[in-house]
Amino acid sequence: MLSRPTYTVLGSDPTNRKCRINCYAFQQDAIVTFQGWQYAAFCSPLPDVAEPLYVHLARRRLLEPPHDNPGGWEVLALTDYPQTVDDGHNTVQLGISPGDGTIHLSYDHHCDVLRYRYSCRDLALKPTEFTWISSHFTTTLDYLPGLPASHKPFHYVTYPRFCAADSDLLFTLRDGKAGLGNDHLYIYSSSSGRCSYLGQHLTGIQSNPYIHGLSYRSGRLHLTWVYRGFVHYDGWDDLADAKHKQQAGPNGAENNHDLCYAYSDGLGKTWKNGQGKEIASRDLGISTIDNNSEGIVVFRIPKRSGLTNQESQVVDLDGGVHVLNRSSLPVGSNNRSGVEAVHWRHYYKAPGDDGIWSEFLLRPVYGSTRGRLAVSKTGDVIIILPDAENGRVYIEKATKSSGYTAHEEVWSGEGLRGEPLVDLPRLENDNVLSLMVLADTKPSNDIDPGTRNVVVLDFEL
Numbered sequence: 354m355l356s357r358p359t360y361t362v363l364g365s366d367p368t369n370r371k372c373r374i375n376c377y378a379f380q381q382d383a384i385v386t387f388q389g390w391q392y393a394a395f396c397s398p399l400p401d402v403a404e405p406l407y408v409h410l411a412r413r414r415l416l417e418p419p420h421d422n423p424g425g426w427e428v429l430a431l432t433d434y435p436q437t438v439d440d441g442h443n444t445v446q447l448g449i450s451p452g453d454g455t456i457h458l459s460y461d462h463h464c465d466v467l468r469y470r471y472s473c474r475d476l477a478l479k480p481t482e483f484t485w486i487s488s489h490f491t492t493t494l495d496y497l498p499g500l501p502a503s504h505k506p507f508h509y510v511t512y513p514r515f516c517a518a519d520s521d522l523l524f525t526l527r528d529g530k531a532g533l534g535n536d537h538l539y540i541y542s543s544s545s546g547r548c549s550y551l552g553q554h555l556t557g558i559q560s561n562p563y564i565h566g567l568s569y570r571s572g573r574l575h576l577t578w579v580y581r582g583f584v585h586y587d588g589w590d591d592l593a594d595a596k597h598k599q600q601a602g603p604n605g606a607e608n609n610h611d612l613c614y615a616y617s618d619g620l621g622k623t624w625k626n627g628q629g630k631e632i633a634s635r636d637l638g639i640s641t642i643d644n645n646s647e648g649i650v651v652f653r654i655p656k657r658s659g660l661t662n663q664e665s666q667v668v669d670l671d672g673g674v675h676v677l678n679r680s681s682l683p684v685g686s687n688n689r690s691g692v693e694a695v696h697w698r699h700y701y702k703a704p705g706d707d708g709i710w711s712e713f714l715l716r717p718v719y720g721s722t723r724g725r726l727a728v729s730k731t732g733d734v735i736i737i738l739p740d741a742e743n744g745r746v747y748i749e750k751a752t753k754s755s756g757y758t759a760h761e762e763v764w765s766g767e768g769l770r771g772e773p774l775v776d777l778p779r780l781e782n783d784n785v786l787s788l789m790v791l792a793d794t795k796p797s798n799d800i801d802p803g804t805r806n807v808v809v810l811d812f813e814l
Contacts, residue, residue: 355748355812355813355814356812358810359811361425361426361808361811362792363395363397363789364397364409364807365805365806366395366397366804366806366807367396367403367406368804369403372439372440372441373441373771373791374396374436374440375395375807376772376807377723378663378664378665378772378774379512380447381516381567382515382516382777383444383446383789384774384776384787384789384809385447385776385777385778385779386415386779388477388478389414390412390413390414390480391413391776391779392447392449392456393412393447393789393809394410394458395411395789395807396409396444396445396460397409397807405435406436407431407434407435408434408460409431410456410458411426411428411429412426412427412485415779415783427485429485429487431458431470431487432487433487434492434493438461440598442511442512443461443463444460445459445461446458446459446460446514448515448524449477449517450517450522450541451517451519451520451521451522451543453475453478453543453544454474454476454477454479455477455546456477456490457469457470457471457472457522457541458470458471459513462510462511463511464529465511466507467497467507467513468494468495469493469494469513470491470493471498472490472491476489497524497539497541497548498541499548499549500539505528506526506537506553508528509528509530510528511526512526512527512663514567516566516567516574517569518569518574518620520544521541522540522543523539523540523541523567523620524539524540525537530561530597531605532559532583532584533583535553535555535556536553536554536564537552537553538553538621540620551620551621551622552621552622552640552641554576554617554621554633554642555578555641555643556643556644557580557644558643559582560580561580561581562578563579563581563663564577564663565579565665565666566666568666568667571672572618573617573672574620574621575668576616576617577613577614577666577674581606581608581662582610583604584604584608586603606721607657609662610654610655610656611653611654612650612652612654612676613650614649614651614702615646619634622634623635626646626647626648626649627648627651627702627706627708629706630648632646632647651700654680658680658682659680659718660678660679661678661721661723664676664678665677665723665724666726667726667727667728670728670732670781671732672704673702673703673708673757675699675700675702675728675734676701676726677699677700677723677724677725678697678698678700679696679698681694694717695717696716697715697716697717697736698713698715699713700712701757713760715749715760716738716747719743721741722741722771724736724739724772725772725773725775727777727781728777728781729750729780729781729784729814730780730781730784730814731784732753733750733752733753734751734753736748736751736760737773737775737788739772743767744767744769745767746765746766746769746788746790747764748764766810768793769790769792769793770805771790771791773788773789773790774788774789775788775789780814785813786814787809788810788811789807789808789809790808791808792805792808
């Protein structure tokens, strides 16, 4: 069992809105450690007011592991951009370019024009030389450096993500709408300070791909996703129609289907399926992966089977691929069958092109809240599963020594909300699990509803 975590508060989480805006599974690196400093991004109001919200960025210096600097967070608010739309899609995303120490943020999107800003060079490489103030960042931009604002995918953005790749930083986004969209890939060069467009790497045919994440390890970029089929509705082709911008629009998760996988050894310029066969490249004359690409489907999962979108993926120290999702389908011979309730599933592909996929049954799912995967310093896979109905979070461990077949619960806590986010580099390098989550505060009396904070729980493994 894990020992009791340390607990620090980043800021308040707004409770006056219908939709939560912090701690969503598609915030890939909202908390991340770089060169001994930890960074976290979230949306919060200023003190003593409920609206509007602003992007907040926090940092703290970590002492030698496994001990933290108690508290120690410096928090800045980017008050030149008020966030006013009550929509859970409109989160903030954080990325750090390893080569030049620039910090990148993208925020407030649900089929909107790109909103992006980045810092001066060396801010994360030489943090002690900089005070923690907003003037180190650009204003909100509607383009990436080196690319024009007229670039078409910048006009209809949802779900941006960052992913560090050697000294540079990858950036991805979806254009289009739920059930009818495509994913685009970019790379920020730390040497030039400019971005290049790598292309539309995922294309939806009467559907859109929902990725579980981007994972880069040892020169290989891994991608897993599900498709959401498109269901036509009145006004779907009206440019002024906004039904698809609702929190739960007309094309919902019941239309999700199939678990897919591909990888690239060329930073998105070429793509192969899990058997190592090239399926998209300039040489092939095929620029994108689409629904018909050979060998991409690794588990056939029909619509209305409980499959969600954008849950979690991680790549272990040996190159094995792990995916967290859920389903009501019977499972394989290694697990009990005949499951009717929706259960979480741990999908695992052993390393190499000959590595086979396995499926492991986890606990039942209560609610739609999504979980998280991470890899420890010793190579075990940590699985964080929220129980939205009861405000609890469970942590399980799948051990490397068992081939990830043995799963055990190692901690549970109550009064916790949202979709847990993990600092992946810190866990892998320091064996400290930093969990960013929402925490209820206790009401002072029967009338007081209490409040909610964005917090970080630190577990020493």
